[in-house]
Amino acid sequence: MNPFDGSVSPRHEEAEDAAAEGRCPWARFSSWLECVCVVTFDLELGQAIELVYPQDVKLTEKEKTSICYLSFPDSYSGSLGDTQFSFRMRQSVGRRGSRFRDDIYNRDAPVTLQREVSHFCGYVYFRQVKDVSVKRGYFQKSLVLLSRLPYTHMFHMLLQIIAPEYFEKLEPCLEAVCNEIDQWPSPEPGLTLNLPVMGVVLQVRIPSKTDKPGGSPLRQTAKENLLPAPTVLPTIHELDLFKCFQSMLIHLQMLWELVLLGEPLVIMAPSPTISSETVLALISSICPLKFCSDFRPYFTIHDSEFREYTTRTQAPPNVVLGVTNPFFIKTFQTWPHIIRLGETKMAGDLPKQIKVKKLAKLKTLDTKPGIYTAYKTFLHKDKILIKRLLKGIQRKRPSEVQSAILRRHLLELTQSFIIPLERYMASLMPLQRSVTPWKTPPQIRPFSQDEFMATLDHSGPQLTSVLKGDWMGLYRKFFRSPNFDGWYRHRHREMVQKLECLHLEVICDADLLGWTKDKSEVEIVDLVLKLREKLIKAQRQQLQVKDGVMDKLDAFIKSIISSLPDDLQTVLSTH
Template sequence: MAADVHQQIMPLERKFSLQDSPRSPTVLPWDRFSNWLHCACVVTFDLELGQAMELVYPGHVKLTEREKINICYLSFPDSNSGCMGDTKFHFRIRQCPGRKNHILAHDDFNRECPASLQIDNAYYYGYVYFRQTKDKSIRRGYFQKSLVLVSKLPFIPLLEHMVEIMAPEYFDNGEPSLEAACHDIDQWPEPTPGETLNLPLMGSVVQVRIPSRSDKVIGAVQTKTHTVPQIPVNHVLQSIHETDLFSAFQPVLQHLQLMWELVLTGEPVVVMASSPTLCANAVQALVSIIWPLKYCSDYRPYFTIHDSEFKEYTTKTQAPPAVILGVTNPFFAKTLQHWPNIVRIGETSGDASPRAVLKLKKSSSLKTLDSKPGVYTRYKPYLSKDKTILKRLSKGIQLKRPVEVQSAMLRRFLLELTQSFMIPLERYMASLMPLQRNISPHKGPPVLKPFNVEEFLKTLDHSGPQLTSGLKGDWIGLYRKFFKCPNFDGWYHFRQKEVNQKLQALHLEALCKEDLVNWVRDKQEVEIVDLVLRLKDKMISAQNNDIPVSMDIVKKLKCHLHSIISSLPEDLQSVLKTHL
């Protein structure tokens, strides 16, 4: 029998020997740097080559030719924008497939951060500081150069602040200053959700707090309080991810709810603006408009005709993909006029009022686009407009209320609107969970029941969004459209995984409470070995944080394993201990 058991174990031997080793505590040079940045790039203008990569730091970092080309073209404002002086913006590109740069700290971050902040390993962000000044010593007559921080992290305010510190120093003092800044970053702790971190950079200290999934949010204010060591801090970032919604949307505030619906339902949207800063901020604001729900389609804060996905996203032979593009080149006004939703962002003035923006453009206007700000769309909103928020924002403009306060009001309104939409979905999801009393250590862990759209829609009569929102309209129609878009799929798969992990944890706790040694006494050896292997699998998952349980549960599980193995015949004990 022991020989048969040995055959049963053998296919799993490699799996366990690879997974059961603890993570190495050794931190190598550039490990901590990689937690925050992939690399820093310097892009310059070459008379023969155009935009060209001058430097990648650290030198061991590899970028594919396609990635380099995309970074180069996206690191300069479009030639038609005429940006003089210093310009900051950001972009987002696809990482070329097949790259192996997996970072353990990013796995830990994704487990604990809010869903909408999770790192997507398929994409890089580029945080750009571009300088263009007249320089007679250069043959072209201009100094044109960008410092770009390439990162997987969607921390827009933080990374833009970092590049704002690093770039002027680099332009003035060259590569040694860039080396010094990167070595500072290589000393930083991991980006740990729930932690407040003091990050030294080039003689200053930036204080940030990384949001956690466990944060309770009321409006736009986090309810947790945090203490940090008392060291001199030069700059405290109030948020590492929130954008200035009011400034981004001021020219099109009348269409706020329309834009919320467009983003919620994954509609294709192109944002046209006069500069990469304006369009990048507007696209990022759109993506965050449905917080805390994660926007699950592709989006490009700044997109040019040189982008490697240009043909894919501008073809007229098929319907536009579910993507949000930010563009500045007037060429796109013609190329993308077949898109169903176009947002034009203009420069804002201090006395602009929500009432001063254009009315909604109907489909007949799409063929003759002018340059005025507005929303040009074929989309018919499902919900009535809330005029109260527009009046409050308009009054705030008249009273010269600070932009930060206007943005906070706007964010709270959008958060409550999204929560009103999501609460019925969360309530229905909770109803799909099995009862805790049905979780048995003698059976496999239960799983979530499947989501039934029609069954969910029937619940809206007594527990729909009308309980928390005063907005009238076709909520059912809006839900039906939402169910067909990537945002629903992303939310559902995330919640499904989260709930099933919780069920695994409850099942594990039930196993730990059971007298397993007594249970195996009358069982066949093959059954016992199967139980040992399953317990071992669960212990590895718990140690890797794939099942959210305390270390106390893991210790109890280990005790169960040792007790069960010790109760077996010596020859079988030896086989199990050798391989497990």
């Protein structure tokens, strides 16, 4: 018999984390932010990091260099004022993981909002104003929040509160803000949190993977008579999709397919704001599916991956890059899909729609806005949606309503595509009755593309989507994409863990004491060791088993050990 090799519940580890959090300086701060940086323009050095807070955060030289270049506009036009944008950068190899345990958060968060493991997200507030006291005549500084959390909307709102104040009062103000953030509760999926900073209370709800996709946003909750009344953020991560896509509405279907298939894509934009918002809007267009390739909301020629991504000796990588420097037009001539954006122009009262153009026309620095690609969509456009959005512009429908219509359409489109895959995947799971206490859990059946395609006639996307076209061709191409690979691995891992939970539960319900009655000491010791290994693995993997299962099995192990001879008890209690 071998009941065991498997996995469970985080109570013990959560308690440990709470204790560690109490001891570790900046533990709560680091559950939100890695650090805050100030980047300034130095006449001798160019961009330079002036300050990193907390001071004990260790950034490598390569990371500091990346932050310097990514936190200033690349080809700045000289226009004055404040600019906000985002970037994403690879962390240095060999860096120790975050000081904070990520697995409990990631277990409960939607896949699209999980903490980054090997990248940092940067949120930038850049100010350029005339200043006669500076040699060059300009004050140029960026305040940068570095985090592993993709909370774009929330962190940009936070910067709007703290950056103007920081530029006036400098370092003491930053120290005070970081101390306030260090008092915040950690982000926990499913909870609504009140986060005080600089006299404002931000009220946010952290999404959970159990939320219904496209559910209603956060409404203000009366809580603890907070003074001042909280500023409610309806979302922590969503962008104004309509603003991002308004000049490309007629090509929405193409954009969605390019992102779904993980195609190499470059966005050339007039500013880092438009570049980063467009890239993030594109990535989010396939929610609730996670985009599993690399993406850079803002990418510069100084980036450490520049050579890797622009070599002409191999096919372009599956990455979405946002750039602003016209130099990139020459660099990316071999890429299959390039979106050149300008400032949105109006044709009457409608935003002018950019055209699809041949790649060969992408030659000069003053290349006209357009989508340069030879890509042919698998599915037809949704003309009703486009008409509805264009009519909404004429009727002056608010941007947030237009965005909600767009988001709902994209969500329904992605769900129509993914539901048949989810349904087929579920059919690969062994039957519950085949999980028995005395055998290793059965295997999940392998994924067969041909078998899946055969299910589409009776349970394909046509059941939920009105869009016509070559759905089969789209699935075939999707199977070769990083997004399919990422989705499949994630679902397979979830199913393996579900089997482990079921196995633990059937073991818990079995008559283990009865089984030991006629067994030798060797067999009983073997059972104890395997059960204990299974429980440890379960705790390590944060498996969510039914209440009481862990405690029951733990009590069983203790009672069995106490019934054994003293010498064996000693060995097992120190094992």
